[in-house]
Amino acid sequence: MATETADFIVIGGGIAGVSVACELSARGSVILLEMESAPGYHSTGRSAAVMSENYGPALWSRLVTASRSFLESPPPGFAEVPLVTPRGALFLARDGEQDQLQAQADELVRRGASIELVSAEEALRYCPVLKASEFVSALYEPDCMDIDTDALLSGYVRMLRSRGGRVVTDARVEKLTRAGAVWDISTPKGRFEAPVVVNAAGGWVQQVAGLAGLSNRNVVPFRRTAVTFDPPQGSDIHHWPMTFDVAETFYFKPEAGRIMVSPVDMAPSEPCDAQADELEVAIAIDRIHKYTTMDVRSVKHKWGGLRTFAPDHEPVIGHDPEEASFIWLAGQGGNGVMAGVAAARLAASFAAGEGVPSDLGALGITEENVSPGRECVAGANAEQPVVGSLEAID
Ligand SMILES: Cc1cc2nc3c(=O)[nH]c(=O)nc-3n(C[C@H](O)[C@H](O)[C@H](O)COP(=O)(O)OP(=O)(O)OC[C@H]3O[C@@H](n4cnc5c(N)ncnc54)[C@H](O)[C@@H]3O)c2cc1C
Structure with a gap:
């Protein structure tokens, strides 16, 4: 099987993976790898699907605020139904x-x-x-709203594909090696290569980082x-x-x-x-x-359903401290659907080497306060065992 190459590879086809893949497809070629037969099978398909700017820890709620205008007025053609409706x-x-x-x-x-x-x-x-x-x-x-998660997820997949992006299902990442300036990724669907990888594997983010030989970041599912x-x-x-x-x-x-x-x-x-x-x-x-x-x-x-948290419950988004070409988009807890739009923009911006978008910076998001290298996320590396194992994937 020939190796497929892209500018960016995204691991995980939940709301995090499809949204960041779509954002990145405006900047280069993208392949999204999902281990299940369709996107959205795990946490994303199991949520209560509400949005409230008042729910969750401080930085996540700012990312909800920054996602709101997209959810209320998505780009033309993104969805055939409203993405949000009033709930209270x-x-x-x-x-x-x-x-x-x-x-x-x-x-x-x-x-x-x-x-x-x-x-x-x-x-x-x-x-x-x-x-x-x-x-x-x-x-x-x-102001609490219901979100149409299916419409949001499929809108991103459609937009990703319309920009030439690929979604490969039944493609569980089994091996992830940095060879020179590229990541070499093995799946049952073949091999894939890209200089930059985004880890959006939800409850499995630590396992994926472990495959890449990177340290535990203490982001665990509940x-x-x-x-x-x-x-x-x-x-x-x-x-x-x-x-x-x-x-x-x-x-x-x-x-x-x-x-x-x-x-x-x-x-x-x-x-x-x-x-x-x-x-x-x-x-x-x-x-x-x-x-x-x-x-x-x-x-x-x-x-x-799994909700995955860092110890401070805040976002884990950014360059891995040991390998900058490995980008984390993790720790969404109970905010992953409602804040997904802005979280994806932030992760895509890091993946493209662009830093924090100015509107998110104005809301107090900094590279440091969401970094996978911040103390509480990285601090327990030596003591904290990885929760779960690859064998636990089913
Ligand atoms: C009961 C419940 C209620 C919730 N209510 C809300 C709510 O009202 N509002 C809200 O915003 N959020 C809510 N959440 C949280 C929300 O569902 C999550 O934050 C969000 O879905 C996380 O998205 P994700 O893409 O990170 O994870 P997931 O949707 O789990 O996606 C991760 C994907 O990675 C794939 N993957 C894993 N390992 C590999 C591998 N090795 N190779 C390839 N693919 C891999 C998995 O198959 C999976 O599809 C709720 C969650 C639960 C459980």
Whole structure:
């Protein structure tokens, strides 16, 4: 089999990989390698698909802000449907949690968000199935949006292909060697070469770096469980917000005519085809019964997904400190879909040797604060074992 060459090779076909590959295809030739038979099979296809500029740690939320205009007004022809639609978010405080809710409200106002503080009774006008007696007060944030993840992912793939980029599926990267000025990459679909590689392998980023002979960067996956069930008969769920408790023990939202609920579990995991945890499924149902008037008669669908974090939960984007031609796009946690647009622009800019785009710099993003070389990401190298192994890929 002949070796295929490109200016850039991207490893991973989730939202991170397809978006950075698309960005790079405006600068040179690109090949994207995905181990599954289609893009989006792992975390990207399993998310709650919401966008809130107020969700997640500071730098990620700035990247959400920087992604918003693209999601609201994508380039002509990018998607046939809107990428975002209004959802709204409701945060509920129990007795004793009002200070926490107020602090959250103050922070949102500081960031310029519009919010409304209401009593638990008043919150029923947003979500009529709440057991108001369980809560004292609530914060409503109207600007939270649903994202059409499929439309976003396929829009990027289409644009990538229209610019001559290649998406190679069933192409798990098994070997990655730096030979002179190029990376030589072996997959079951053949060999590929490029001077620059982008590591966008989600839960597998450490394994991919390990294949390249690079140090562990302490970016590890955690499993989260989700469940869907039918809403009460006759209820109009369409306008219900994404509803959280401030203590972070559950969230639920309308999802394709059903209700999706997660017990917001965060269990360290091997990189794998994550499954729902049965205990967490039971906890999710229990939370619905405890805090709402809904009755979960049967689970319609349940799944697990990986969210991958650096120790400080902030982005890991940039040149590997040991090999500058190896670019990380990792540590997306719970922000990878909503912040993916700006994260991809940042990673592509590093891959092309261009530094931080000026609009992201104006938001306080620097090469240092997202670097895979920053202390907390690199610091535990010697002690931290790599979570998972290549054998765990299935
Ligand atoms: C339950 C849940 C709810 C969430 N809710 C939200 C939300 O509301 N909003 C939001 O923004 N985010 C949310 N997230 C987080 C979001 O899903 C992730 O941040 C995002 O999908 C990460 O994208 P990714 O491309 O990095 O990873 P992935 O989608 O996992 O993609 C990585 C890809 O790399 C491939 N790969 C791995 N190793 C190799 C190899 N050796 N060779 C070739 N390919 C390889 C994998 O097959 C995979 O397709 C949620 C996540 C979960 C689990």
